[in-house]
Amino acid sequence: MSQVAVFETVKAMREAVAAWHAAGEKVALVPTMGALHEGHIALVTEAQKHARRVIVSIFVNPTQFAPHEDFKKYPRTFDSDRAQLEAANADAIYFPAVEEMYPPGFASRVLLLGPAAVGLEDRFRPTHFEGVATVCCKLFTQSKADFAVFGEKDYQQLKVVTRMAHDLDLGIEIVPLATFRETDGLAMSSRNRYLSADERALAPTLHRVMQALAARIRNDDPLFQAVADAQTEIITAGFELDYLEARHADTLAPVTSRADGPIRLLIAARLGATRLIDNIGV
Numbered sequence: 001m002s003q004v005a006v007f008e009t010v011k012a013m014r015e016a017v018a019a020w021h022a023a024g025e026k027v028a029l030v031p032t033m034g035a036l037h038e039g040h041i042a043l044v045t046e047a048q049k050h051a052r053r054v055i056v057s058i059f060v061n062p063t064q065f066a067p068h069e070d071f072k073k074y075p076r077t078f079d080s081d082r083a084q085l086e087a088a089n090a091d092a093i094y095f096p097a098v099e100e101m102y103p104p105g106f107a108s109r110v111l112l113l114g115p116a117a118v119g120l121e122d123r124f125r126p127t128h129f130e131g132v133a134t135v136c137c138k139l140f141t142q143s144k145a146d147f148a149v150f151g152e153k154d155y156q157q158l159k160v161v162t163r164m165a166h167d168l169d170l171g172i173e174i175v176p177l178a179t180f181r182e183t184d185g186l187a188m189s190s191r192n193r194y195l196s197a198d199e200r201a202l203a204p205t206l207h208r209v210m211q212a213l214a215a216r217i218r219n220d221d222p223l224f225q226a227v228a229d230a231q232t233e234i235i236t237a238g239f240e241l242d243y244l245e246a247r248h249a250d251t252l253a254p255v256t257s258r259a260d261g262p263i264r265l266l267i268a269a270r271l272g273a274t275r276l277i278d279n280i281g282v
């Protein structure tokens with residue numbers, strides 16, 4: 001276990017990265033909002049396969065939360081995060097204050113088309129990806145990292161950020177990593193800690209229903225009916241369903257049959273006050 005550096009300013013991070021680059025070392029960034037779990041640590045382990053140096057950013061980004069969302073109550077657990085990152089041998093944490101990221105007068109946003117406007121997360125969180133892309137664009141250019149690792153758990157986010165990095169020539173390679181799950185199938189997520197015991201017991205239903213739906217599609221059951229049945233099952237189980245859809249795995253465009261291309265199933269559903277998202281490939 002090694003001591004992990006903590007950078008609170010762009011300047012401090014840039015100086016360290018410049019020294020690493022001067023020594024011929026590649027740098028990978030793992031952007032997070034903290035409240036770390038094993039899924040995040042898997043991203044760090046993946047990052048270490050690509051680069052000698054790994055920086056984990058911890059920043060609860062206000063611009064990606066709508067006014068009614070959980071920005072204020074989002075878990076902030078820096079001491080536990082730092083201990084986990086030390087154990088994982090990360091090199092540094094980038095932990096900027098909101099004023100460092102968005103100084104007074106800050107007035108820019110990244111405008112997105114393509115995978116950010118397909119009627120999934122963007123339908124329920126209309127300003128979300130603009131905030132995600134703006135902060136990711138800043139994180140990439142602030143750090144000058146060579147790689148950034150993102151989880152497939154936030155599948156649409158992964159597509160949005162990958163597209164943006166390519167379109168804007170940000171000079172960073174986006175590395176995807178498969179979703180890390182609890183033993184009962186629930187995708188690990190910082191927001192799982194909001195769940196009551198009863199809700200936590202019900203939450204793995206999402207993954208179970210998605211797996212059964214994927215099996216039906218692989219079995220050439222008519223897609224529309226299979227998706228409709230899965231939606232009904234989720235609602236009957238007690239979730240409030242935002243969406244459960246079959247989409248093209250690359251473009252996120254709607255699909256009507258297996259022949260339309262590789263299919264990704266994506267879901268967002270609420271249990272009480274907690275909104276869960278998940279997705280799987282067919």
Ligand SMILES: Nc1ncnc2c1ncn2[C@@H]1O[C@H](COP(=O)(O)OP(=O)(O)OP(=O)(O)O)[C@@H](O)[C@H]1O
Pocket residue numbers: 031032033034039040042043149150151152153154177178179180181187188189190191192
């Ligand atoms: N279970 C997981 N497996 C793999 N990657 C994950 C998992 N959970 C989160 N990530 C990835 O970690 C990065 C940071 O995500 P974030 O800090 O929002 O964590 P989170 O657990 O998804 O939190 P939230 O509950 O806010 O969605 C993202 O790239 C996200 O996709």
Ligand SMILES: CC(C)(CO)[C@@H](O)C(=O)[O-]
Pocket residue numbers: 031032033059061064132135136154157
């Ligand atoms: C990528 C990210 C760190 C940007 O704030 C956030 O959306 C997240 O944690 O997935």
Ligand code: BAL
Pocket residue numbers: 033064065154157
């Ligand atoms: N993991 C995505 C961050 C968010 O829900 O705001």
